[in-house]
Amino acid sequence: MSSPAKSEPPVMEKIVSLCKRRGFIYQSSEIYGGINGFWDYGPLGAELKRNLRESWWRAMTREREDVVGLDATIIMHPAIWKASGHVDTFADPMVDCLVTNKRLRADQIEPQSGMVYRFTGAAGADGASSSTAFSALAPAGKPRESALKTAKAFYAARGLKDPEPIGGETGEKVENSTAYNPENGAELTEPRMFNLMLKTHTGPVESEENIAYLRPETAQAIFAQYKNVVDSSRVKMPFGICQIGKAFRNEINPRNFTFRSREFEQMELEFFIKPDEAIEIISGKVAAWSESADLSEPQDDWGWEMWHRYWVAQRTAFYESIGLGKVIHYYWQSKEELAHYARACVDILCEFPFGTEELEGIAARGDFDLSQHQKHCGKPLEYFDEELKTAAAKLGDEEKEALIQRRIAAEQAKEKGALSEAEVRAWFERLFKGFYLPHVIEPSAGLDRMALAVIAKAFDQYEKTDGKGKPETITVLRLHPSIAPVKVGVFPLLKNKPELVAKAREVFGLLKGRLNAFYDEAGAIGRRYARQDEIGTPFCVTIDFETLGEQGPELADTVTVRERDGGAQTRVKTAGLAGWLLSRL
């Protein structure tokens, strides 16, 4: 299996072209010129996506006893996004440097002190001039020339040749200003808000009061309905709630085909676990993770770290099952990169033609989300753990105090987000009674990215000379059979022989209800194979004269099954054909 060379940039273009030509992915609203950041799935893309979505759902819920599903609305109470932090963190004030056009976050600019020089314009060496005002800061200790140099760059960027700025003979002293770029002292634009959440209004009147957001992630719905699920579905800790659905982000710059788009589909699991302290009280210890740890079956003494590693292993197995095993990579976020509430986060990356990019993030988020919602909605979201209450009742005061002291020490060692001693004691008081907010492991995957990843991985082209010695390029989509949009093509060897056609229609009828089959009689047999290769169909069956019994009774009612990869042909009885194929998907 050859993969396209990295140094060949048109690979992505070839994939985009194939996606459109064969009906996988189209530009949204294309007849009106398209709309930036939105993509539609055509007939084959819809099947592919459905297959991916269903394999995820099957692996996450149906094949497990400890995960249930949820299907929540896209528009939810705006307070959810307040509690989650999205209203604040999704609206970053941004400024642009007037010289380099670099965009910076206004709240992250280091305050500068020094002298500001104001220029009213500039004259160019060729007689042209500019009357655009500009100011630059010479940091404390730097001469006026430093500001002058920046001003020259500013006017030069606006088309003036060798510009001589006008004005700015004397400077004004400023202290701790964030209006200038720390890198070069250039004036910055006024801060502008960039809100990454898409907004709408509920009800007939558009007003501030009825603003609603299209969800920027599906996860928050799970937290918001966590209590209902606990109360209604008899789940016991640990357990998970998963959801597949659309999410929306007003990306400033959508890029790379469907990889970063404004409307996309997420597949998220929130797996709720007992806090490590509860595990220790119940089991006497918390299992320590090591490279050789057995992650195959969950154990009672697993803390967050084992559970996190377990889900990384589970998700890895999933990617292997859809044929991405060889192209995924891991990136473990460093302590500095982690959000303050997160304990660990690993990105599962995949090799795309445009680089190795994130497919899924698996975060250990502690109890941050539920505690935020508990605080904002004012309703207790604690889980009552009878087993924990019983175990805690057997602890002596000294043992309890040892646990508390250990936690206090751990909190004091934190650089940010540490709990006070009083908060720790209050938390343990609830814990010893059997109450806690569960911690959460969150594997969060992007369905559209996954679809793009499997297409990119499967895309294969090779050169071949045809019967006339003419070279041609053959395209094959080597999709894993389990996700291929069409599972089997059914062809009569010749379409002008009614017996063959009738038999082929009969075989097609046997298959179509059980797997996605495609009937084709147009063109030479080789062309029909090629058409199926290009859309990733793993099997083709051909009805020939042997099927009709013309070559002897032993071959009657057998068909040729041709495999996409390798082209191997096998004769299979029509009676067992559906089973034969299904066992190979």
Next chain:
RNA sequence: GCGGGUGUAGUUCAAUGGCAGAACACGAGCUUCCCAAGCUUGAUACGAGGGUUCGAUUCCCUUCACCCGCUCCA
């Protein structure tokens, strides 16, 4: 959001200030005993809006989309 590039048929590409062409793909017919064969035949395009001009797909402006680099990516 900034800078650069590109928009012609389903795809990949031509040509042109005066009737827009090819290859492949697609449809129909013939032919063909297994990997894009051949013959006949058919349908299909100048991203959108404005300007200049007797006349614009072509020149100019605006806009939209796509690609590359920067930026952004809770």
